[in-house]
Amino acid sequence: MSEVAIEPSKPVEQLKFAAVIGALGIVYGDIGTSPLYALQACLGYVSKGGLKPDDVLGLLSLIFWALIITVTLKYVTFVMRADNNGEGGILALMALAQRVARTDRVRYGLMVVGIVGAGLFLGDGVITPAISVLSAVEGLSVASPDFSRFVLPISVAIIIGLFLVQRRGTGAVGKLFGPIMVVWFVAIAGCGLYRIIINPHVLVALIPVQGIRFIVRHDVLAFVALGAVVLAVTGAEALYADMSHFGRRPIRTTWRFFVLPALVLNYFGQGALVIADPKAADNPFYLLVPHAVLIPMVVLATIATVIASQAVISGAFTLGSQCVQLGLLPRMEIRHTSVTTEGQIYVPQMNAALAVGVLILVLGFRSSNALASAYGIAVTGTFLCTNILSALVFHRHFNWPLWKTGLVWGSFFAVDAAFFGANILKIFEGGWVPLVIGLSIVTLMTTWRRGRSLLFARWQQDSLPLASFLGRLPQSRIVRVPGIAVFLTGNPEYTPASLLHNLKHNKVLHETVFFVTVRNLDVPAASGADRVHCEELAPGIYRVGIGYGFMDVPNLPRSLDLLREQGLPFNPMQTSYFLGRETVVPATVPKLGFVRRAIFLFMLRNAISATEFFQIPSDRVVELGVRVAI
Template identity: 85%
Template sequence: MSEASSSETSSIATSQTEKLKLAALVGVLGVVYGDIGTSPLYSLQACLGYVTKGGLKTIDVLGLLSLIFWALIVTVTLKYVTFVMRADNNGEGGVLALMALAQRVARTSRTRYVLMLVGIVGAGLFLGDGVITPAISVLSAVEGLGVASPAFNRLVLPIAVAVIVGLFLVQRRGTGAVGKLFGPIMTVWFITIGGFGLYRIVLDPKVLRALVPSYGIHFIVRHEFLAFIALGAVVLAVTGAEALYADMSHFGRRPIRLTWMFFVLPALVLNYFGQGALVIADPKAASNPFYLTMPHALLIPMVILSTIATIIASQSVISGAFTVGSQCVQLGLLPRMEVRHTSLTEEGQIYVPQMNIALAIGVLVLVLGFRSSNALASAYGIAVTGTFLCTNILAALVFHRHFNWSRWKTILIWGAFFTIDAAFFSANILKIVEGGWVPLAIGLSIVVLMTTWRRGRGLLFARWQQDSLPLASFLGRLPQSRIVRVPGIAVFLTGNPEYTPASLLHNLKHNKVLHETVFFVTVRNLDVPIAAPEDRIRCEELASGIYRVGIGYGFMDSPNLPRSLELLREQGLPFNPMQTSYFLGRETVVPAMVPKLGLIRRTIFLFMLRNAISATEFFQIPSDRVVELGVRVAI
């Protein structure tokens, strides 16, 4: 529940308000903290792998614990919870929302283009994270079976594959009903891991010395280059920090901040330090410190709880990937994709079939290729730290220009965050050969797709504008023409409101008639999450019965053209859905004499164009009211 909604419920009884607040806090746990909440499954284990050779020393365990603790404090608590969450775009968070906000305060078109590239890279890496998170989370949870009994080791991979296949199969049904269970389950999860950690700390309270940052500094000074490499594993403890910002629109800042400061952070710290206390007492426990902190009799129930928790973490990332994909379509960075709404009440619950298939294939390939969570750890860090860097760059500009921070204050604070993020990213770059190439390949592929689509659509639009007739010229000739006006309403979609739609010219050429009422409709993608009522639709009359209409959609809106056009009736215009025909153009792209797209990029663009869903489906236009007219375009 957001701060705004809290004020709206001030008139409700205090007891009911408290219940609403509690429900919001529990809901935050299920949606926001799944990723970072399951990091203890593999983070410390991956860190200890760098210092176990030659015998594990207490000072090294304390040093790694100190680095993990201060990474949670600086990166999550200070950077994201304290600062980044202030930079919301009309309540929305996430790298694309931040990109739109940064572009709004940019002063030159070149700066806006650079910021767009930063946002595209961040979105690409986030989608890469959406492939890696389910793979490493589910694998690490199921690997607990091997701790219970070595005989179960051969079952780890088949069970992990089965869980992942089931996870992606249920996406089409939506997460509404299951989502109600996410919060309570994650509440139990955090209480459980915090409790087991506290038990181990009580047995060896000296482990709390790691709260002092000097232990982390000493670890870095003592190990030098090895410590630098180990930073690549330390960052695994803060994976999911981006989710705090990305999911801000669902709950508001206050519930996310409260749950982090007073529940999630303490539970995570207790568990990490409990694992550390166990490893100090028994260095052999470094093989899987998370599960070995628990009594043997509780291992199987804990494996089940861990698997459920990782499914929740994976579900959160997958849902986030669907949202980012939908935003990319609205921002013109990806071709139109089918977006199904799985809830009648929650606008944000969506299912994107094409993305679901792509994510499922990617996750299964990683699981079968790497076969263990330790092997995947090297691939995980680059996606996370790359997104951190992109967010850092965009946030620095927003705080300088939008919040009017001085240049020196911006450099001091965001420069410090950038230095830390760059250190984490550089440490992971060293793991490219071990698996770090995976997120880079995924991110680069998505960046190529987005930039190719944007470039190709730009060329199509430029060529269409070159071959089109200015609307003013068409309207000027209309009174002298002998065009027959027939009853009915015609809607022509056009990308540029100053030019006559090609579909209208083709209709006149073949049918030689014009409807009594004509709407030239241009859809505008706004750099806000949800279009304000005054920006939703604007209309002006150009000639008798001919109107120019602009319809605005934010990047979180679900386009529905007929529903938007019905708003015209509120302005006294003659719009009747049952008498309306929609005229759309369908482009057939052919190579130009001097192609402006290289062969590879043109091939990619044509593939994306062929697989984009039709405008009829995307704008939710009744198919029995659509007339499509083809046109050949050379680029």
């Protein structure tokens, strides 16, 4: 098992310019486009009775300290210290937490937390493209009211085009992401700085007292407004999730010295504008832009939101692939879109589901302001899940004392809980959307995991122990024929059903037999003995264990080819693969409810075959049917 990488023991990372530019293009797309709608949504809660300068200053203070506490302190300073062999993200953190759990019950509870976090993250993947693209294109309405009727059609066209190009990969376009986002951050910082120079008094919002006064003054309304404040920190999870692509230091450096200052300048510039002209609260971002460059800024904002959407979609593909490897979702087709970058993948099923979901949201809500209420729950729910997992990792792996863990992570939990509670109040205004999406995904994951465990238990109940089979083999009259046979089995201690069926029907056994068990490891990538392990059980009969990390792409023939390096008689051209195809039927006393069994059967029918998933040559596969009652 690999250990958690503790930051102080690592050599200092070399800061590379390419990594800095790459991080700007991928990591900060979501949080970098939040100024398009975050302050506008916040002002909507206090503008009905007439905007007062103190209210604007209070909201700016809350946004600033949310960026400091949630992003800078929680994610950049602390959460990014916990990496799983360099890999970040909610599922990598879940694997780390499970590794230090002391009981199976706690381990199961941590799995549930990870599944909920993953489900909410995928819900975020549906909402982000919708709200980002809409908010950018809405700038046309500011340029001219006559353009208002084109906002929805243009947004739909951009989203359709975005999902259609996913199959081609983003390698070539991705090289432009970084420079474009540099221009974006410089542009929004410049617009904000101009207004701050005109009204420098807005900088008093840096003092936390302004935010506290706002909360005391507005009481319940201030709590509700926190649900919009959290829009300023959407995308914080991406800093941790994309850590493996660029390294910890480039992400931290770009955030502290470039992205954070640019965001603060723009938010405070918007605030200065609204203080001077309360009517600007209708769309403070675009009204902050000089009219002469408004159309170019709309174009730049649209490109930036496409980049933000692309980052979230790619993250959803990666998360879906990890879920498949961890046994939380059925096997899906995973295509590599780059011959040089392993992480660039395309998952057709997820792409189609995301596209349909995004279009439904755009056509249903029709504006970014309406979608703002739906956004916060997915983000804050993921924050809470990360908080729980991180607390355990820091307490057990980093050996933090209980008082320190409680003080640091308890404080973060209080902030996250306040954000989450404020967004819960918006359930009937659109907050139900991420809850429905997240609950649906969690239901799919738990149903799949439960169904597979029942299939495995039933298969084990009906199977013959491998030791018994090998003990009877010398006395049997089974004919051994030339060639190599590979039998996949879920439990290395039991005889594969496909072998028993082959003996029953064909009454022969190959001279060389490999019983192969594929194991999903809680590390990003398997290496060394974890990749392939082999032992000889009887003359010509071997037991092989193959491990894949949650970031690995399974390729069974390539893994088995490593056996030749160990001097074993494996020849790909003489090998036949025997696989079992399960036909699930209801048991006399079903262990899955009617609805969950229907869901499980639907996923089972739509899962891609083991042949395709493990990249086995189809002309070397023999499938044998098995009926299983659950």
